[in-house]
Amino acid sequence: MTSANTFEWNQVGAGLADSVTLIAGGARGTGATIAENLLQLGGSVAVCDINPKHLDDARDRFASHGDRILMLTADCTVASDVTRVAAETSDQFGRLTNMVYAAGAYRAQRPTLEISADEWDLIVDSNLKGAFLTAQAVIPHMINAGGGAIVSISSLAGRTTSPFLGVHYTAAKAGILGLTRHIAKEFGHQNIRANSICPGGITGQRMNDLLHDLHRESDLVQLADQTPLGRNVEELDVAGVVLFLLSDLSRFVTGATVDVNGGILTI
Numbered sequence: 001m002t003s004a005n006t007f008e009w010n011q012v013g014a015g016l017a018d019s020v021t022l023i024a025g026g027a028r029g030t031g032a033t034i035a036e037n038l039l040q041l042g043g044s045v046a047v048c049d050i051n052p053k054h055l056d057d058a059r060d061r062f063a064s065h066g067d068r069i070l071m072l073t074a075d076c077t078v079a080s081d082v083t084r085v086a087a088e089t090s091d092q093f094g095r096l097t098n099m100v101y102a103a104g105a106y107r108a109q110r111p112t113l114e115i116s117a118d119e120w121d122l123i124v125d126s127n128l129k130g131a132f133l134t135a136q137a138v139i140p141h142m143i144n145a146g147g148g149a150i151v152s153i154s155s156l157a158g159r160t161t162s163p164f165l166g167v168h169y170t171a172a173k174a175g176i177l178g179l180t181r182h183i184a185k186e187f188g189h190q191n192i193r194a195n196s197i198c199p200g201g202i203t204g205q206r207m208n209d210l211l212h213d214l215h216r217e218s219d220l221v222q223l224a225d226q227t228p229l230g231r232n233v234e235e236l237d238v239a240g241v242v243l244f245l246l247s248d249l250s251r252f253v254t255g256a257t258v259d260v261n262g263g264i265l266t267i
């Protein structure tokens, strides 16, 4: 029995099943897990990514979802690339209602005084400028669709600093929070919501590679021990919050920053 004060759970699920989501950086890691969950719920997903190997792997992973998945090559720091993928997504599925920005390069931590301008550009452009350009490309399609939801993956580093990554990453991820607030304010009247997620270090290929490069593999165990919930973040922890932020369950949440870190900021 439902009333005006209860959610129709079928409708919440149906909303996600009706959704069309462009996931930037969705060919590997957290973005790919978000894609898999949306596909599992019946949604349509376009994944765009710069890395051909990641795209090939993802093609195999998503093959069973047939024509509800679109795999596109794009560098999100290039305006014409993201304009093209937004248009292709809209053409293929008839609309574009959601965007998730999960793309971004990283480099193992080095002292600030040793970071070159080129490395700054690589990290800040792929993590922040790409989020701006992709939002710019999708928003007109969302307006045509009557509204939409944007979720950008920032980081615990955007709220504090990172023990493994440098000044450019911290600055870019803090920038995501401001970008999100601005989009939320400017496009709220067009029924577009925008929110950010700040995960702590996520268990996965990227974290393994990073700790290997820094010769700090044992730090993962220490991090888990320091975390109130007793383990490190998993990709599914982030995907769950993304689904919430894309669904009607969060229909009055916009401009928010959601921490997904097992409580590490409480210590």
Ligand SMILES: NC(=O)c1ccc[n+]([C@@H]2O[C@H](COP(=O)([O-])OP(=O)(O)OC[C@H]3O[C@@H](n4cnc5c(N)ncnc54)[C@H](O)[C@@H]3O)[C@@H](O)[C@H]2O)c1
Pocket: 024, 025, 026, 027, 028, 029, 030, 031, 048, 049, 050, 051, 054, 074, 075, 076, 077, 101, 102, 103, 104, 105, 126, 127, 130, 153, 154, 155, 156, 198, 199, 200, 201, 202, 203, 204, 205, 206, 207
């Ligand atoms: N891994 C972590 O510990 C962690 C923690 C907090 C936040 N994050 C953030 O979460 C997001 C996903 O991280 P992940 O661990 O899944 O990383 P990942 O490296 O596994 O996946 C990121 C994807 O983005 C793609 N990409 C990079 N630059 C791109 C560009 N210019 N255009 C298009 N695609 C591009 C990569 O090819 C890759 O497939 C990132 O924004 C990352 O900064 C990660």
